[in-house]
Amino acid sequence: MIASHYVLRRPLLAAVIGASCVMPALAHADINPEFFGYARSGIGSTSGGGSQTCFKSAGAPAKYRLGNECETYAELGLGAQLYQQQDTTFDFASRVAYVTAQDNDDESLKDDDNNISLREMYVSGTNVVSGLPGASLWAGKRFYKRHDIHMNDFYYWDVSGPGVGISDIDVGTGKLSFAWTRSEGNDDGDGLFPDSGQQISDDTIDARWSDIPVNPGGSLELGVDYGRSSLSEWQKDYYDDQGVDYDEGDKGWMGTIEHTQSGWFGGSNTFAVQYATDGIITRDGNAVGRGTGALRQEGSMWRALDHGHIWLAPDKLDMLYALVYEDKDMDDNTGRKWFSAGVRPVYYWSDIMSTAVELGYDRIEPQSGDVGYDGGDHHLTKLTLAQQWSAGRGAMIRPTIRLFATYAQWNGDAYTDARQANSLDTGAGPNNVDIDDNNGLTFGAQMEVWWGS
Amino acid sequence: MLSSYRLAVPLSTLLFALAGCSTPLMAPQAPTIPAQEGQQALMRTTDCCSSLASLLYRPITAQETLTLNFTPQSPAHDFNDGKSFFQAFELPRNNGPIALSVSSPIRDGQVFAPTILVLDANFRPVRKVSSGSLAVHRPTGFSAARLAGEFSVTPGPDAQYVVIYTSDEDRRASTTYESEDKAYARVRGLAEPAGPDPRATHAATGEVALEIASLTRDTGMAPLLGSNPAPMRQTTDSSPQPGAATPAPATATAPATATNAPDFDYRRMIDAALKAGDVELALDLAERAERSGHPGTRAWLAERLQTKTP
Numbered sequence: 001m002i003a004s005h006y007v008l009r010r011p012l013l014a015a016v017i018g019a020s021c022v023m024p025a026l027a028h029a030d031i032n033p034e035f036f037g038y039a040r041s042g043i044g045s046t047s048g049g050g051s052q053t054c055f056k057s058a059g060a061p062a063k064y065r066l067g068n069e070c071e072t073y074a075e076l077g078l079g080a081q082l083y084q085q086q087d088t089t090f091d092f093a094s095r096v097a098y099v100t101a102q103d104n105d106d107e108s109l110k111d112d113d114n115n116i117s118l119r120e121m122y123v124s125g126t127n128v129v130s131g132l133p134g135a136s137l138w139a140g141k142r143f144y145k146r147h148d149i150h151m152n153d154f155y156y157w158d159v160s161g162p163g164v165g166i167s168d169i170d171v172g173t174g175k176l177s178f179a180w181t182r183s184e185g186n187d188d189g190d191g192l193f194p195d196s197g198q199q200i201s202d203d204t205i206d207a208r209w210s211d212i213p214v215n216p217g218g219s220l221e222l223g224v225d226y227g228r229s230s231l232s233e234w235q236k237d238y239y240d241d242q243g244v245d246y247d248e249g250d251k252g253w254m255g256t257i258e259h260t261q262s263g264w265f266g267g268s269n270t271f272a273v274q275y276a277t278d279g280i281i282t283r284d285g286n287a288v289g290r291g292t293g294a295l296r297q298e299g300s301m302w303r304a305l306d307h308g309h310i311w312l313a314p315d316k317l318d319m320l321y322a323l324v325y326e327d328k329d330m331d332d333n334t335g336r337k338w339f340s341a342g343v344r345p346v347y348y349w350s351d352i353m354s355t356a357v358e359l360g361y362d363r364i365e366p367q368s369g370d371v372g373y374d375g376g377d378h379h380l381t382k383l384t385l386a387q388q389w390s391a392g393r394g395a396m397i398r399p400t401i402r403l404f405a406t407y408a409q410w411n412g413d414a415y416t417d418a419r420q421a422n423s424l425d426t427g428a429g430p431n432n433v434d435i436d437d438n439n440g441l442t443f444g445a446q447m448e449v450w451w452g453s
Numbered sequence: 454m455l456s457s458y459r460l461a462v463p464l465s466t467l468l469f470a471l472a473g474c475s476t477p478l479m480a481p482q483a484p485t486i487p488a489q490e491g492q493q494a495l496m497r498t499t500d501c502c503s504s505l506a507s508l509l510y511r512p513i514t515a516q517e518t519l520t521l522n523f524t525p526q527s528p529a530h531d532f533n534d535g536k537s538f539f540q541a542f543e544l545p546r547n548n549g550p551i552a553l554s555v556s557s558p559i560r561d562g563q564v565f566a567p568t569i570l571v572l573d574a575n576f577r578p579v580r581k582v583s584s585g586s587l588a589v590h591r592p593t594g595f596s597a598a599r600l601a602g603e604f605s606v607t608p609g610p611d612a613q614y615v616v617i618y619t620s621d622e623d624r625r626a627s628t629t630y631e632s633e634d635k636a637y638a639r640v641r642g643l644a645e646p647a648g649p650d651p652r653a654t655h656a657a658t659g660e661v662a663l664e665i666a667s668l669t670r671d672t673g674m675a676p677l678l679g680s681n682p683a684p685m686r687q688t689t690d691s692s693p694q695p696g697a698a699t700p701a702p703a704t705a706t707a708p709a710t711a712t713n714a715p716d717f718d719y720r721r722m723i724d725a726a727l728k729a730g731d732v733e734l735a736l737d738l739a740e741r742a743e744r745s746g747h748p749g750t751r752a753w754l755a756e757r758l759q760t761k762t763p
Contacts, residue, residue: 036640143641396637
């Protein structure tokens with residue numbers, strides 16, 4: 001044994017030495033860490049007493065966020081370029097996200113409402129696949145080309161998660177990207193799936209053709225996502241025993257067509273139309289293109305949205321705006337229609353100080369009374385006035401410190417007698433308006449910052 | 454129903470906040486002058502001065518941060534590599550090496566791409582740093598994309614004045630930069646905006662932040678040329694022909710003037726340069742020390758360098 005070990009070690013050693021000699025000396029570059037991230041935090045109160053209530057229409061997947069965020073949220077990222085030789089690079093990135101209810105100095109990240117989560121941990125290699133110049137091969141957990149509307153924090157295309165893919169393959173007209181990502185679900189298996197390792201694995205295949213030039217300053221992006229629950233034999237047996245029909249509900253697809261116009265009144269405009277089916281949409285979840293882990297919810301969804309940023313008076317007045325229409329038609333009548341519109345004009349008094357106004361409207365029309373909140377049509381209007389101090393002019397310039405007052409009005413009782421969601425969602429933070437209130441006023445201060453190098 | 458009491462607190466908070474409006478925290482930034490307008494203004498502006506010697510040089514100290522505005526109201530001069538608005542400075546005397554940092558923000562798709570020209574005491578160009586050697590920095594969320602660079606200089610007879618302007622060659626080029634939207638998308642893991650990165654035109658007008666920092670500050674050194682503070686501003690016969698302004702390292706005249714400063718502590722300055730990581734400056738100082746009657750400085754530096762690199 002000893003002899004064989006000895007024999008075996010030597011070629012290995014030689015191979016290691018050989019490999020290190022083949023590596024060009026230049027590849028041993030210094031590591032220049034990149035620190036990047038995003039954070040928001042603050043303090044607020046509800047007029048009449050209690051901490052800040054955040055107003056979100058029950059059944060809506062989003063709320064207008066200015067002066068209407070009740071939590072501390074942060075993402076801290078660390079990364080570095082680890083290798084560079086000619087055009088070939090390897091980059092590493094990681095990101096941890098933190099959420100707390102911001103109601104104490106010492107907030108454990110293990111308590112309810114608080115969380116610490118590992119969001120990114122991946123390596124991408126650019127120009128590593130010969131024949132595909134400019135393309136990046138990547139593997140690991142990551143935020144993957146997420147599409148969102150900033151002013152209501154609404155993500156409409158987001159298949160982030162652990163995965164692998166090759167992105168930005170130059171095909172002459174635009175770029176092609178492919179990815180396989182993972183998400184996990186738990187369809188009524190609570191008792192049976194005791195730990196996360198036994199829950200349902202969902203696979204999403206994402207294909208995109210982006211950067212297709214269609215008009216001056218305008219480009220098109222087309223995408224298809226297919227999501228499917230990957231059931232193990234014992235899970236199939238379990239559902240068969242339970243008489244659960246998972247033939248259609250365990251899978252679904254989503255198609256996206258998006259047009260982005262740059263040079264649009266000094267900013268940009270994005271218009272998107274999406275259609276999704278069955279396993280990608282759920283009654284309560286927000287359809288973003290990935291499998292949800294739901295097995296028996298069948299139906300379809302249409303969504304059209306338009307959002308952007310424009311300058312109404314150069315350097316003086318700009319505006320964010322958003323318009324969303326979504327029709328979720330579930331076979332068991334638990335769907336709903338959602339209409340949302342909002343504007344956020346900001347007037348810049350100086351490089352530092354600005355005044356922002358945000359007006360937002362959300363309307364929910366449930367398919368039936370069987371939705372877990374107010375079964376009738378309900379709507380919420382929210383108006384925020386904020387005085388801001390920022391590191392420059394422009395809607396996305398941060399850091400910002402803002403003092404705000406938010407007034408919201410809605411129809412129907414805020415909560416049920418058991419303080420469950422009725423017209424207002426109860427998951428957006430403290431719920432400190434009265435059960436039968438139709439309006440509320442909050443005020444406070446918040447900072448928001450993003451940075452990167 | 455909202456009682457007036459319930460409204461009182463938030464409204465007074467807002468009123469307090471709005472009260473600030475009448476006294477902005479910062480003077481509004483000058484609006485960007487479109488590149489074409491700036492160019493036309495430059496054409497109309499007459500040359501202020503007949504030679505480099507007659508530019509108006511503002512004295513600066515060794516610890517200063519200046520915001521330089523290049524506007525149609527700025528003086529213009531026809532340098533040998535193009536006419537330009539300029540700002541000119543007299544470097545602090547009695548000081549060791551200083552670091553000059555320039556940073557020019559990209560605003561509204563244009564940028565002032567500066568050339569930094571160092572002149573000797575006779576107003577002869579000795580060194581030129583053109584905008585091509587500046588680095589393009591990405592926006593960070595709190596600062597715009599910018600052209601920036603840093604270099605060191607040892608004020609003295611061989612380097613007494615600095616002129617910042619933009620040459621024809623600077624203006625012919627353009628700068629591709631990362632947009633703020635793209636930086637935000639990168640930082641947040643969002644889909645990056647489509648299309649190529651924007652390209653900033655190099656304008657005749659703009660803004661440059663100039664920071665002067667003493668490289669010897671940390672060593673707590675006394676003024677090195679304290680013994681002969683006599684200013685020697687010469688507007689003599691040296692009127693240099695603009696055509697001959699090719700940067701030439703100070704040669705023949707250098708020893709004579711440098712020896713006027715016997716107390717010049719070269720070794721401490723070399724130490725400071727090494728501390729600042731500027732080996733080039735250290736070598737240059739050692740050369741000068743040799744020439745001005747400090748034999749052995751070069752060997753001493755070689756020894757220092759050897760001990761630094763195992």
